[in-house]
Amino acid sequence: MESEASKIQKEKILDQYLTEVVLNASQKITSEADLKQREAEQRIEHRERRLQMEIERKQDEIEELQTDRELKKKVANIVFYFLAIETTLVFIILCLQGFGFWGFYVSDTTLNIFLPATIIQISSMAIIITKYLFTRK
Numbered sequence: 001m002e003s004e005a006s007k008i009q010k011e012k013i014l015d016q017y018l019t020e021v022v023l024n025a026s027q028k029i030t031s032e033a034d035l036k037q038r039e040a041e042q043r044i045e046h047r048e049r050r051l052q053m054e055i056e057r058k059q060d061e062i063e064e065l066q067t068d069r070e071l072k073k074k075v076a077n078i079v080f081y082f083l084a085i086e087t088t089l090v091f092i093i094l095c096l097q098g099f100g101f102w103g104f105y106v107s108d109t110t111l112n113i114f115l116p117a118t119i120i121q122i123s124s125m126a127i128i129i130t131k132y133l134f135t136r137k
Helices: 004-099 108-133
Strands: none
Touching: 004 108
16 A cells, blocks of 8 residues: 555645645635726726816816806996996986076977987896896806
C-alpha cells in the first residue's frame, strides 16, 4: 500500500490545489465587486455631471429672467413717464384754451379730435404695457 510519506505528499498537493482554487475564487469575487463598484461610481459621476449641467442651465434661466424683468421695468418706466408728460401737456393746452391765456386759441374741431385721440392713445398704451409686463407663461 501507499507509504505514509506519499499520503502526506498527496494531502499537501491537495491542500495547495484547494488553497489556489479558493484564492482564485476570492480574487474573482473581489474583481467582480470592484468592477461593480467602479460601475456604480461611474453612474454616480454621470448623474452628478447631469445635475451640475441642470443647475447651470437653471442659473442661466434665472439670470435671463432677471435681465428681462429689469429691461421691462426700464421700458415701462420710460413709457409711463412719457405718458405722464403727454397728459400734462394736454391738460396745459386745455387750460390755455379754456381760460384764453396769452390769446391762445385752437379750433373746436381740432380739440374734438385731439382730446379723444390722446385719451385713447394713453389708455391703449397703458393696457399694452400692462399685458406685456404681466404675461402668463
